[in-house]
Amino acid sequence: TDAIRAPDELLDDLPGFPWAPHHREVDGLRLAHVDEGDGKAIVMWHGEPTWGYLWRKVAGRLLDAGHRVVLPDLAGFGRSDKPVDPGWYTYDRHTEIAATLLGDLDLHGATFVVHDWGGPIGLRLAVEHPDRVERLVVMDSGLITGRQQMTDAWHAFAAFVRRAEELPIGFLVRRGCHTDPGDEVAAAYDAPFPNEAAKAGARAFPELILAGPAMAGAE
Numbered sequence: 001t002d003a004i005r006a007p008d009e010l011l012d013d014l015p016g017f018p019w020a021p022h023h024r025e026v027d028g029l030r031l032a033h034v035d036e037g038d039g040k041a042i043v044m045w046h047g048e049p050t051w052g053y054l055w056r057k058v059a060g061r062l063l064d065a066g067h068r069v070v071l072p073d074l075a076g077f078g079r080s081d082k083p084v085d086p087g088w089y090t091y092d093r094h095t096e097i098a099a100t101l102l103g104d105l106d107l108h109g110a111t112f113v114v115h116d117w118g119g120p121i122g123l124r125l126a127v128e129h130p131d132r133v134e135r136l137v138v139m140d141s142g143l144i145t146g147r148q149q150m151t152d153a154w155h156a157f158a159a160f161v162r163r164a165e166e167l168p169i170g171f172l173v174r175r176g177c178h179t180d181p182g183d184e185v186a187a188a189y190d191a192p193f194p195n196e197a198a199k200a201g202a203r204a205f206p207e208l209i210l211a212g213p214a215m216a217g218a219e
Contacts, residue, residue: 001028001088003081004198006191011079014188016056019071021079026100032079033101034059037068040109040134044071045098047116047141049169049202051078053188054115070110072101074121076201077192084197089204091144091217095124102132111135117205120144124217146213158206167199 011021021032034052035041042062044055052071059069073080075097076089083089098121101107110133114122119141126133142148150158161167170186193199208215 001083002085003029003083004194005030005081006079006194006198008079010191010194014053014191015184016060017053017188019059021073024100024104026075026097029075029081029083029097031075031081031097031101032073034069034071035105037063037066039066039068040111041068041070041105041107042111042113043101043107043122044069044113045115045118045122046071046074046077047118048205049077049167049172049199050116050189051080051192053078055113058113070101070105070107072098073192074098074117074201076204079192082193082198082201084200086200086204086207089201089208091120091208091215094121095128095217098122099125099129102129107132109134111137113137113139114141115139116141144209144218146209146211146215146218148209150209158210161203161206166196167202169193169199169202 019034019036022035024031046052046054051073055071059071062069074094076082102125108131112122112126112133119138120143123136123143126136170190173189174180174186
């Protein structure tokens with residue numbers, strides 16, 4: 001798989017995110033995750049076009065409270081490698097690759113916190129691996145069967161992603177925030193994407209929802 005790896009120095013010293021990544025090799029890709037603390041894991045699945053940085057404030061409080069926190073970066077996002085072919089990104093493939101984290105970290109009794117596209121992936125994993133997941137926290141997400149009626153605002157977002165010659169990741173995150181997080185935080189969301197080719201995953205996710213109930217994995 002042809003993939004782009006963001007230079008590590010672009011993702012060092014980000015505001016409010018002091019944790020170093022752990023890496024795994026899956027299907028020829030280097031995938032990144034944060035794993036801090038002890039005990040049963042709280043695994044926090046990000047959506048599109050964010051990455052593990054999304055959880056920085058919540059993760060800090062959970063660690064202070066004595067929990068173990070795992071922040072995976074999905075393939076195509078964050079510190080993980082980014083395949084450049086939009087056709088590489090499918091619901092089934094994302095779910096299968098994400099499932100390897102559960103075995104590699106030997107997770108049992110985990111709490112899954114899911115947001116946005118982390119929901120279709122994390123909720124499906126919870127159903128398919130019930131011995132590994134005890135609790136679910138669902139935030140602005142759900143299961144994507146292809147039958148949902150998406151809002152006009154969502155369709156406007158998908159159309160923008162499709163037609164933008166340069167996809168402004170930090171701008172999109174910033175527009176989705178109730179309180180403007182500021183320039184440094186917006187730059188931290190831009191940092192994993194050194195060029196437009198690296199944004200294939202961010203462009204692919206809206207199209208997967210539009211694929212309808214015939215999409216592989218929807219049933």
